[in-house]
Amino acid sequence: MAAPRTSPARSSVSRSILTAFVASLSLLAATAPGSDAVPTDPALKKRADYVHIQDTPSGDALFSLGNTTYLANVQNPKAVLGGDCSAAAGGDLVPLAMVVIDDTTVTADAIQSVLASYAEGDDVYSDDFLAALLVKSGSADSGVSMDGSAVDFFDSIGLEYLFLDTAISCEGSGSFDTMYVDGLADSTLPPGPYAAIVSDESMALGMVYRLYEDTYNTFLYGAYDSNDGETTYMSLGAFYPKYWDPLIPVPSRIYYWDDDRPLAGQRVGIKDLYDIKGLITSGGSQAWAHIVDPAEDHAPSVQQIIDLGGVPVGKQKLAQFASGANPWDWYDEHYPFNPRGDGWLTCSASSSGGGCSIAAYDWLDYAIGSDTGSSMRRPAAVSGTYGQRPSQGMMSLEGVMPLGAATDTAGGKHSPSKLSIYPWQLLTNPESTVFSRDPYKWIKFSKNWYAPELHQSTEITGLPPLVVPDTDAFPKRILYPTDYLPLNNTRDAEPILQAFIDSMAAIFDMTVTEFNFTAFVGNASDPVASNFTTMREATGVINRRTQWEEVAKPLIEEWGARYDGRFPPIDPARRPGWVALLEDETGYSAADYADALVTKAQAVDWYETNLQFSTAESCSESVMLCDIGTGGLPSFRERELNESPDASYLAVTPEGAAVTCASICPIFGCADFTIPIGQVPYQSNVTFHEEMVPVTVNLIVKRGCDFVLYNMIERLADEGVLKTVMTGREAF
C-alpha cells in the first residue's frame, strides 16, 4: 500500500502563476482527490488533504491543508534522517508532526496529550499535519516500546506513515506504514510540524511556516531564514490577490519551546531601514532599491534579536527615507491601515507599518522601528501600543540606513525652505525602538535588546557615556507641563490621564508639579539651552549631514549616471530638501557637524543639571508627562477629515509652546515612552458609527534612566494600572 501519492491538483495548480494562487484555494481543497492511503472508512477521515500550491523561485514549497496555507523550507531542511523510508518515498511532501515521548512505554494517551498541547499552544500546527508522525524517544532507558493503544489511535486518525526512532520497538501494526529512522538520539531537531521529503533511504524535514495575510498592508513583504546555516534571509514573493495582501511566514512556536533564550520564537516585524542579511534595505524607496545590493550582514541590532531567539518575519513599511510625510503624501508605497477605530485613522509617519501591525495581529509579537523626531512614539500613540524613544545612544545604528525623520507635519501648513519642506521640525540621529502590546513582553525585549555592548560610542553621540542602572530608584515628582497638557479632548481623555496620574502618584508616593516647559527652558541662563533656534539648528545639521552624505548624494549620483543625468523619482517629503542641498551644501560640512555635536551636548548637560537630574534617591528626580498624539481626538489618513473640530492633525505645536513635545528628547537626549492608558469614543464620518480612538501618555525621564522607567511600568502593570492592549478595532 501507500503507493506514491499523486495529486492531480498539484500539476494544475503549479501551472498557475504564483501571485494568483490563494484565491482559489478553498476550491482546490474541496476538489483535490484524497490520497490513496486514507483509511477505508470515510467517516474516519477528518484530516484535510495536502495540496501543493507552488514552488518558490528558490525551491521551497507553498502548500495548503484545508483553508490554511503554509511555506515549507525544503531547500535547506532542518534535518535529514537516514533509514529505509521506501514505503513513503517518491511522492509529494508529507505533512508530519514530530513528538518526543519520555516514557518507556509510548501510549496513545502520551501522544494525544502532546498533540493536544501543540494544538493549544501553537497557531501553525494543526491536526491536519497528521498524515505522518515522527516519534522520538526522550527516555534514557533502553527498551522503549510502543503499545497497542498507540497503534489503535493512529488507525483512528488515518495516519499514513509512522516514522520511529530506532530506540523504540513497536508492538503490533496498523494500516499505516512503519519506518525506522536513525540519528534522532543525537539530533537537536526540535519537535513540531514539518513537511518531509521522503526518499528510499532518508527523509528530509523542512521547517513549516504558516502564511498570514497582512490585511492592514503594513509589510512590504514577508521573509524567512533560508536555514543555510548563516541566517541568510529569503524574501517571500507571495500575496493574496483577492485583497492585495502580502503573505507573512511565521514559524511554528513549538520549535522554540525548549529554547530558553529570552526571545525564543518571538516573531518580529522589521522596519525596512534595518539590514537583514540577504534582503534589500529599501528605506521605502524603489529608486534606492534599484541601486543597492542585498545586505551582506545583519545590522548588529537585528543580529542581537536573532541571537536572543527572535525571528524576523518580514520588512515593514515606513515613510520614504524615514521622513515625516503625512499619509496623503506617500507616493512610492501604499499607506498602511490602522486597525483601530473606523479603520481610516492615521498610522503616523516613519514607523507606521510597525505600529499598526502590532495593533492588528495576534500572530506578531513585536515590531522594531526607529525614532528620530517622533517616528516611533507617535505611531505607538495612534495605534494604542507601547513604543519608546530610548535614551540617546542606546543602540548601535550600524547597518541601519542613516536617515533622520522629520515629524509628521501639522496639516501641511509648511512652507518650502532651502533645507527641507519641514523646516521647523527637529532632526537628530534615530534611536532604535520596539513596539509591543504587552507591557511585560515589551520590557523583556527592551532590557535584553539594549545590551551595553551595543551602546553607541561617545564619539558618535558626542555625549557622556551611557550609564543605565536597572534599579527601583524611582522619580519623586510628576511634572505636568501646562504648555502641553491637559489633553486636547478635555471632556473624555483628560479624565483618563488624571486617573492615571492619581494612580501613579499613589503607588510611588509622588507629588505633581505643574510648570510651563517652554517658559522654564526659555528662562535658562545658558545661552544654548535658552535658545530653541540654536538647538534646532544643531540637531538639524547632525541629522541631515549624514543623510545627505550617505543616502541622498549616492542615490542622486548613481541615478544620474545610469539615466542620463535624471534626478531619482522620490516622494516630495525629501525631494525639495535634496534639490536644495544639491545646489548648496553650505552649513553641512564636517566642521559644522562637529560644532553641532558640541552645541547639542551643551543642551543635554543643561537639561540634566536643571530640569531632569539625578539625586541620591532617584535616577531621574522627575518623570515628565506629555502627549505626542492627538489628546484623544481621531486623526485620519484622509487629509480633509482632519479639518473638523472633532478631529486633529498630528504634530500640532500647542499655542505658546516652543516645539512639539515630540522634540524634547531628540534635543535633550532623554528617554520618552508612549504608554496606552485608555480609549475614548468619536462619531466617525467614515463608518457613520461610534468608534474608539486610543488615549496614550508619554513618560519622559533623564537620559540613562530607561530601565528604572521600565521597572516603574512593570509595577504599574502589576497594579493593574497598565494593561495588555488587544488587537483590532478597540485596544481595551
Ligand SMILES: *[C@@H]1O[C@H](CO)[C@@H](O)[C@H](O)[C@H]1NC(C)=O
Ligand atoms: C474553508 O473556507 C470555506 C469558505 O470560507 C468554509 O466554508 C469552510 O468551512 C472552511 N473550511 C474549514 C475546514 O475551515
Ligand SMILES: *[C@@H]1O[C@H](CO)[C@@H](O)[C@H](O)[C@H]1NC(C)=O
Ligand atoms: C526665571 O528665572 C528667574 C530668575 O532665576 C526666576 O525668578 C523665575 O521664576 C524663572 N521663571 C521661570 C518660568 O522659571
Ligand SMILES: *[C@@H]1O[C@H](CO)[C@@H](O)[C@H](O)[C@H]1NC(C)=O
Ligand atoms: C538664538 O540663536 C540664533 C542663532 O542660532 C540667533 O540668531 C538668535 O539671535 C538667538 N536668539 C536669542 C534670543 O539669543
Ligand SMILES: *[C@@H]1O[C@H](CO)[C@@H](O)[C@H](O)[C@H]1NC(C)=O
Ligand atoms: C463629522 O462631520 C460633522 C459634520 O461635518 C462634524 O461636525 C464632525 O465634527 C465630524 N466628526 C469628526 C469626528 O470629525
Ligand SMILES: *[C@@H]1O[C@H](CO)[C@@H](O)[C@H](O)[C@H]1NC(C)=O
Ligand atoms: C486640538 O484640537 C483642535 C481641534 O481639532 C485642533 O485645531 C488643535 O490643533 C488641537 N491642538 C493640539 C495641540 O493638538
Ligand SMILES: *[C@@H]1O[C@H](CO)[C@@H](O)[C@H](O)[C@H]1NC(C)=O
Ligand atoms: C508658557 O510659556 C510661554 C513662554 O513664556 C508662553 O508663551 C505660554 O503662553 C505659556 N503657556 C501657558 C499655558 O502658560
